[in-house]
Amino acid sequence: MDENADTFKKAIQMIHRTDGCRYSELNFFPSNWKTTTSSSSLKKIWRIEYTFYDPSMKDRYPNGKAVTIKGGINRAKDLSSRRQLMQYLIDVELDLLENQFYNPITKTILEKEAEKSREGVIDENTPFIKALELALESKVMDGEAKKDIKNKIPHIEKAARNIKYKGAVVADMPISSISRKLIRLVLDEIGNNKGDRWTANNFNRYRTDLRTIFIELNELEAMESNPMDGIRKRKGIKKQRETLTSEDRKRVDNHLRENHYTFWRFARIFFHSGCRERELLGVTIENVNLKERWFKVMVKKDKESRWDKKAIEPGAYNLWKEVIAEADKLLLENRNNPNLSKSCVPGGKPGNLLFIFSEALKPMFRGGPIRQEQICRRWNNYVKRQLGITADFYSLKHSRTSEDINSEVRKAIRIATKKAARKNGHTSTKMVEQIYDTQSKDRLLKIKTKSKAHFAPEA
Known part of the structure; x- marks a missing residue:
């Protein structure tokens, strides 16, 4: 019975294909690559492994062929970039195995799937908008930054479909034929669509994001030159950020403390932290040393990520002490929960981390931090609407x-x-x-x- 159970276990771990081949489930090293926060894991060799069986090659590979994929993962020097590369390679390999019937032994794709496989490949004939989407998908960068660029592509497509050049719709033109002139026409059309909301700052943001994608397209050899070269930044009127007056700050302080305590606590800690909202929301209990009065945040700027240690200032120490006490209580209550991170709970398995500021801006176990937009939403509801204040939270x-x-x-x-x-x-x-x-x-x-x-x- 045990032998049959073991055989059944092995069977369900295999994925069988209609071409007669089969492959094992993918194994990942390190196994906790999605959740690890330890910099020591960067010293390990990150990879993907599986075994592929081809019945026509059983004489040469009777036990199947072991496949190892690294794909440049280990050249990334920070955890965020490695995770993105790891996920990208997993998605690509599964697509090859499941949808394109790729055979890693013969290095071939079934002929009936060949046309399908070309859909994800960027070359000089890939349509403009499709090329932007594919290049952005393959670009290794911060997830939030990538999301921000992705949100701009529909506006780029709308503008490109409104423009015809030599009888062709710009959105459908081959990427290799996209010139600086056409990009400038597209940017101007986006401005026409947005009307009064289109500022010099908006123009410059679209310019920067398009340049990022075209750099990727250049590296993929889909085009020889970058059409963004020569398109200059626009100079706009720099507005001075509105800040709270002395009277307004007193009103906000009293109002939040009396009616929205945890948000008031977060606001005061933020005021003393020197951090961005997103950085503070990403702090876990592992990142705080109350005894030595410091905490660390992950700073993501441009293409790099780094840990930055911040002092817990006297004006915020009691509030930090209070929120850490809440976190410690939560740890004690959940010390035997197997779904929580072993780095937080003794004997636990990799899983959710204990974020200091989560739902309701209280400590909570989560797979990731809450979104920065939740802080803006609270400020709009509790301060701007309830008090008639116009300055924003970041002020x-x-x-x-x-x-x-x-x-x-x-x-x-x-x-x-x-x-x-x-x-x-x-x-x-x-x-x-x-x-x-x-x-x-x-x-x-x-x-x-x-x-x-x-x-x-x-x-």
Whole structure:
């Protein structure tokens, strides 16, 4: 009975194809590649393995052929890029095996599937919009950044379908025939479609994202030149970010503390953190060292990702202490749950991580962080609508940065004043401040902070 059970187990692990071939389920190394946060895993060789059986090759490969796929995964120097490459190679290999009847022993694809296989290959004859979609799909980059570019493609397609060049619809023209002139026409048409919402900043964002895709197309040899070369950025009127007034900050502070406590707690921690919203939402309990008063965040900028250690400032320490206590309680309650990350729970299996700010901005086990949009939504509902405030949530970071600089300037002025007093032979700074420093009042007026009591360091 045990032998039959083992045979059945092996049978269901095999995938059989109509061409008579079969292959084992894919194995991944490391097995926790989706959830690992340890930088030591970057030292391991990431790969995909499976065994392929071809009945016509049983004399040469009686036990099947072991297939190993690395595909450049290990050239990626950060976990995010490796995960994206790993997932991309998994998807490609499964598509080859399941849909294209690929045979890794003979290195062939069934003839009846050959036409289908060409659908995912980019060459100089691939239509413009299809080429953009395929190139973006193959591009290894931050998931949020890729999503942002993907959301622009429908607007690009709409514009490209409105334009004809030499009798052809631009959207359907071969990618190799797309020139700088046509891209500029497409960008201008997007502007016409968007009307007053089209700004110099919007133009520049589309320009940058299209350049990113065309660089990928160049590397794939679908076209020789980048049509974005020569299309210059536009200069727009830079708007000064609106920040909260002293009165508004007091209203917001009191209102959130009384009515939306966990959001108030998050806002104050954010104010003292020096982070972006997305970075703070990605903090897990493993990333916080309350004893040494620091936490670390994953900073994703341009094409690179890095861990950045941040200090837990005195003004936020008690709030950090409070939220970590909630997280510790959750850990204790779930220490025997096998679905949670072994890096969080002793003896647990790879799985969900304990994020500090999750649903309701409380600690919770999840497969990933909540979206940044949830912070904007809360601010719009709790602050903008309920209090009539127009400044956005991120303005808190601008306010804090200005106050930090003003604080350093005041320190420098005090040092400079003492130095001037000693130079003049005075035992105190009174004469310098009241008589000799004729610009003292104007200087102090310029750097006067808007508020010291609200969303500012506590005593």
